[in-house]
Amino acid sequence: MAIRKITIVGAGRVGEATAQFLAKNELCRELVLLDVQEGVAQGGALDIQQSAPLFNFDTRVTGSTDYELIADSDLVVITAGKPRKPGMSRSDVLDSNLPIITDIMNQVMRFAPQSLVMMVTNPVDVLTYHAWRHCGWNRTRVFGQAGVLDSARMASFISAETNLSVKDISAMVLGGHGDTMLPLIRYTTINGIPLTHFLDQQTIEKIIERTRHGGFEILRLRQTSSAYDAPAASIAAMVDAIRHNRKRILPCVAILQGEYGEDEVAMGVPSVLGEDGLERIVELSLTEEEQAQFKRSVEAIRADLAHITKA
């Protein structure tokens, strides 16, 4: 399916930064920003549109509170809802964000029933699963962004420690988007050379810990807002892969149906992204220790899923 029209629901910090990236890079012809707060999406869209003559893009950006505008979107990116505050975990915003995602999915199912859906709102693994369950679409069409960001953070920390170009670093982070995520050292290389060739175990452990708490580190520094630049760039990388049918392998939040021995859960795994969305999951062989860590991550997500089925 060719991507011509993209809607971003939630014109806050992540939504607006994403809109700027998508427009500047002409990743769609038509871009709609939607928000519940009157004027927020309209103002954001106008501001971005007025940068078009300077950045030289033809993407048409509109903002609204009215879901009719999202009709015929090929892709809907959901960045609406509460971000966590310092001292909170991502799961702490689940109760606030769950009804928001249910409402948004009802509108998407009504006005853009053919679209792909990319979840960004936290806790992203749980909400990707909830959105998919709610709409009942093929799992290729409902997926989430987390691992591209976590891997980019890890790559930037590796670059700082090794003093080598990020361009040559390929980092791989699996699992849930939280403290239990799995930065996978065995699958992290610098131009094909294993990371262990360049760094000792102690430095590697430090990078793993910093990656796991990458979002928290920014929130602690900023206090009033969590990260939005690198998250928006990560969303744009996924949109680029879909829009250009690149078949890139990127870590995405995917609905698991037997892969990695898991079912009825969504979490970060390497996935092939192309014009049909999350087209395929790549199953890596894991050591016993990695499998145990993966399982711990699944269990953390299942605890939140159990909470929402009780609610």
Ligand SMILES: NC(=O)C1=CN([C@@H]2O[C@H](COP(=O)(O)OP(=O)(O)OC[C@H]3O[C@@H](n4cnc5c(N)ncnc54)[C@H](O)[C@@H]3O)[C@@H](O)[C@H]2O)C=CC1
């Ligand atoms: N998956 C990931 O890697 C990342 C996820 N996030 C998550 O993205 C979400 C948004 O973060 P920010 O942009 O920083 O928050 P923000 O507070 O700046 O923006 C959220 C926007 O959502 C809007 N909104 C709330 N309810 C809505 C509804 N029912 N329909 C439409 N719009 C609605 C608000 O009016 C606001 O403009 C948070 O849950 C945050 O934790 C943020 C960074 C990375």
Ligand SMILES: O=C([O-])CC(=O)C(=O)O
């Ligand atoms: O830390 C947060 O709450 C936002 C987020 O998911 C991230 O930046 O990784």
